[in-house]
Amino acid sequence: MPRYRSRMPRIVVGVMGPGETATAAECESAERLGELIARRGWVVLTGGRSAGVMDAALAGAKRAGGLTIGILPHETDASASTFADIRIVTGMGEARDVVNILSSHIVVVCGMSPGTAAEIALAIKKGRHIILLDPPRATADFWTGLGGPLVHAAATLEDAVDLAARLLEPPG
Amino acid sequence: MPRYRSRMPRIVVGVMGPGETATAAECESAERLGELIARRGWVVLTGGRSAGVMDAALAGAKRAGGLTIGILPHETDASASTFADIRIVTGMGEARDVVNILSSHIVVVCGMSPGTAAEIALAIKKGRHIILLDPPRATADFWTGLGGPLVHAAATLEDAVDLAARLLEPPG
Amino acid sequence: MPRYRSRMPRIVVGVMGPGETATAAECESAERLGELIARRGWVVLTGGRSAGVMDAALAGAKRAGGLTIGILPHETDASASTFADIRIVTGMGEARDVVNILSSHIVVVCGMSPGTAAEIALAIKKGRHIILLDPPRATADFWTGLGGPLVHAAATLEDAVDLAARLLEPPG
Amino acid sequence: MPRYRSRMPRIVVGVMGPGETATAAECESAERLGELIARRGWVVLTGGRSAGVMDAALAGAKRAGGLTIGILPHETDASASTFADIRIVTGMGEARDVVNILSSHIVVVCGMSPGTAAEIALAIKKGRHIILLDPPRATADFWTGLGGPLVHAAATLEDAVDLAARLLEPPG
Numbered sequence: 001m002p003r004y005r006s007r008m009p010r011i012v013v014g015v016m017g018p019g020e021t022a023t024a025a026e027c028e029s030a031e032r033l034g035e036l037i038a039r040r041g042w043v044v045l046t047g048g049r050s051a052g053v054m055d056a057a058l059a060g061a062k063r064a065g066g067l068t069i070g071i072l073p074h075e076t077d078a079s080a081s082t083f084a085d086i087r088i089v090t091g092m093g094e095a096r097d098v099v100n101i102l103s104s105h106i107v108v109v110c111g112m113s114p115g116t117a118a119e120i121a122l123a124i125k126k127g128r129h130i131i132l133l134d135p136p137r138a139t140a141d142f143w144t145g146l147g148g149p150l151v152h153a154a155a156t157l158e159d160a161v162d163l164a165a166r167l168l169e170p171p172g
Numbered sequence: 173m174p175r176y177r178s179r180m181p182r183i184v185v186g187v188m189g190p191g192e193t194a195t196a197a198e199c200e201s202a203e204r205l206g207e208l209i210a211r212r213g214w215v216v217l218t219g220g221r222s223a224g225v226m227d228a229a230l231a232g233a234k235r236a237g238g239l240t241i242g243i244l245p246h247e248t249d250a251s252a253s254t255f256a257d258i259r260i261v262t263g264m265g266e267a268r269d270v271v272n273i274l275s276s277h278i279v280v281v282c283g284m285s286p287g288t289a290a291e292i293a294l295a296i297k298k299g300r301h302i303i304l305l306d307p308p309r310a311t312a313d314f315w316t317g318l319g320g321p322l323v324h325a326a327a328t329l330e331d332a333v334d335l336a337a338r339l340l341e342p343p344g
Numbered sequence: 345m346p347r348y349r350s351r352m353p354r355i356v357v358g359v360m361g362p363g364e365t366a367t368a369a370e371c372e373s374a375e376r377l378g379e380l381i382a383r384r385g386w387v388v389l390t391g392g393r394s395a396g397v398m399d400a401a402l403a404g405a406k407r408a409g410g411l412t413i414g415i416l417p418h419e420t421d422a423s424a425s426t427f428a429d430i431r432i433v434t435g436m437g438e439a440r441d442v443v444n445i446l447s448s449h450i451v452v453v454c455g456m457s458p459g460t461a462a463e464i465a466l467a468i469k470k471g472r473h474i475i476l477l478d479p480p481r482a483t484a485d486f487w488t489g490l491g492g493p494l495v496h497a498a499a500t501l502e503d504a505v506d507l508a509a510r511l512l513e514p515p516g
Numbered sequence: 517m518p519r520y521r522s523r524m525p526r527i528v529v530g531v532m533g534p535g536e537t538a539t540a541a542e543c544e545s546a547e548r549l550g551e552l553i554a555r556r557g558w559v560v561l562t563g564g565r566s567a568g569v570m571d572a573a574l575a576g577a578k579r580a581g582g583l584t585i586g587i588l589p590h591e592t593d594a595s596a597s598t599f600a601d602i603r604i605v606t607g608m609g610e611a612r613d614v615v616n617i618l619s620s621h622i623v624v625v626c627g628m629s630p631g632t633a634a635e636i637a638l639a640i641k642k643g644r645h646i647i648l649l650d651p652p653r654a655t656a657d658f659w660t661g662l663g664g665p666l667v668h669a670a671a672t673l674e675d676a677v678d679l680a681a682r683l684l685e686p687p688g
Binding site: 092093094095098112113114115117118120121122124125126138139141142145146147 | 608609610611614628629630631633634636637638640641642654655657658661662663
């Protein structure tokens with residue numbers, strides 16, 4: 001009986017950033033970022049709630065026809081973004097941040113919050129590359145001090161996605 | 173700026189059963205089950221490792237062109253089934269069973285093991301319908317005693333999938 | 345600089361059973377069980393909420409002057425039993441059942457519920473001995489079928505604690 | 517039947533810092549810190565492994581006769597500090613950091629690492645006061661920027677414990 005392998009696994013890019021406290025500019029960036037990621041054929045993964053950067057990045061990815069995953073903290077999907085195709089319901093509160101990071105091949109960060117900081121720290125611990133979008137100097141310095149060559153800054157959304165591509169697909 | 177909603181969320185059917193201790197017959201059933209589920213347009217979700225029912229159900233779903241999700245217990249995807257399109261890496265050991273259940277709209281069970289029993293118990297606690305494939309009488313009785321109307325038995329794979337369809341899409 | 349080792353680690357006995365659905369008889373057994381366990385010098389660990397077997401076992405242990413631990417599912421200790429000395433706050437919902445089992449050297453079960461069944465199944469998977477208090481025949485048969493020599497039944501509370509002592513401290 | 521309440525719950529102080537990468541000075545501080553915390557009658561809680569700040573803080577607390585808790589990431593206690601009286605075995609990898617924070621009434625930080633940064637960020641998110649021991653200016657600024665009045669710095673170990681006392685027991 002012939003079997004057909006999954007062609008990949010799919011490349012998953014995590015987009016992390018503030019929820020309710022996200023600024024309009026951060027949401028706009030996240031939405032455009034989700035779109036650019038989806039156009040590359042990558043899956044967009046976020047914390048999955050209908051708020052801030054999580055929601056915006058998924059919305060952008062759907063606009064570009066991408067596949068989207070939301071990793072939810074609660075026991076139901078009542079808080080889920082309407083743009084999440086796949087809703088992973090963890091019921092584990094903040095511990096779901098670990099799932100966000102471990103399930104992402106690379107992490108792009110749009111804005112800052114305590115939850116976002118926890119995710120960056122976990123990404124460093126687990127060896128994921130992290131791309132900070134246009135970070136303030138002190139923020140970039142702090143994380144680079146902790147994560148060294150895993151921590152990157154990108155001045156524009158396009159630069160961030162190009163950098164992700166290079167980090168994900170090193171030239172043979 | 174127009175936004176496009178995710179048409180659904182996707183319907184996710186969890187297939188649970190033994191890993192390394194699965195029998196050849198259980199794996200064969202799981203593979204055919206994955207195929208039937210995928211043909212309905214549903215996503216197949218399993219514990220994601222390259223073993224037993226987890227692996228077989230994902231293989232069957234891929235043969236039918238379906239989308240597959242593996243929820244992995246370890247911190248890397250080294251143990252993942254090659255048939256898992258999306259690999260959710262939890263790093264949480266047995267606690268990932270909770271994610272399996274909460275992320276599934278309905279659960280189909282193929283065989284029995286301690287891990288499978290934990291998942292059935294969690295499914296009952298969280299109000300998910302569970303379909304046991306051709307269970308021994310004592311097994312069916314035990315779970316029905318705990319879960320009442322949430323616990324169902326199906327004599328054939330086709331019956332199981334038809335029953336899942338009725339439970340997922342109650343007639344208007 | 346001299347250092348002083350912890351004399352042990354302390355022996356931890358998990359007591360598992362229904363919460364809100366526990367019967368008065370189950371709570372009475374759990375309270376007496378907690379007392380007997382504490383008198384042996386063992387720590388009593390439960391799911392920690394102020395309900396059913398969890399609460400009663402901790403209450404009994406405190407009456408005997410024992411040390412008590414509650415492993416709570418929520419993000420705060422608002423639901424905690426007043427008899428829990430140490431409140432481990434997991435914020436992980438049902439996933440805390442895994443912590444209950446992994447942190448217990450042996451598990452005593454008083455009554456049955458979906459959550460209790462999940463804990464027994466996890467205990468079997470993780471190689472913990474389980475003592476069922478006066479279980480119905482079908483229940484004992486089901487779990488013995490899954491767990492073999494890890495699953496024990498005890499007719500009385502005193503028998504359960506004596507059996508725990510033998511299983512915890514095998515004769516040299 | 518009279519029941520006896522737990523006199524409290526016990527006050528739990530989390531001590532967080534690097535594991536294998538801790539410096540000798542950080543371990544010395546952590547050991548002395550554990551001692552000072554235990555002398556106040558508080559329980560010392562750490563990540564529980566036999567390494568760095570985790571181990572040293574528990575050792576110090578035991579020297580002062582205190583009660584100690586280790587929250588372990590692995591599925592067994594093989595990696596546990598010999599100074600941990602109570603070994604909470606989570607099997608959840610990095611997700612145990614959430615348990616560390618939620619189970620601590622206040623957090624004292626001795627040194628910095630990716631895991632420590634994740635714990636500080638979680639503590640801010642969950643509203644715990646955090647006392648950084650003699651932090652570099654840039655570190656203090658970064659965390660204060662995220663956590664505002666929850667983030668404190670202490671120049672000496674004695675100051676840290678005095679501050680903890682004031683934060684834990686506000687004057688009536």
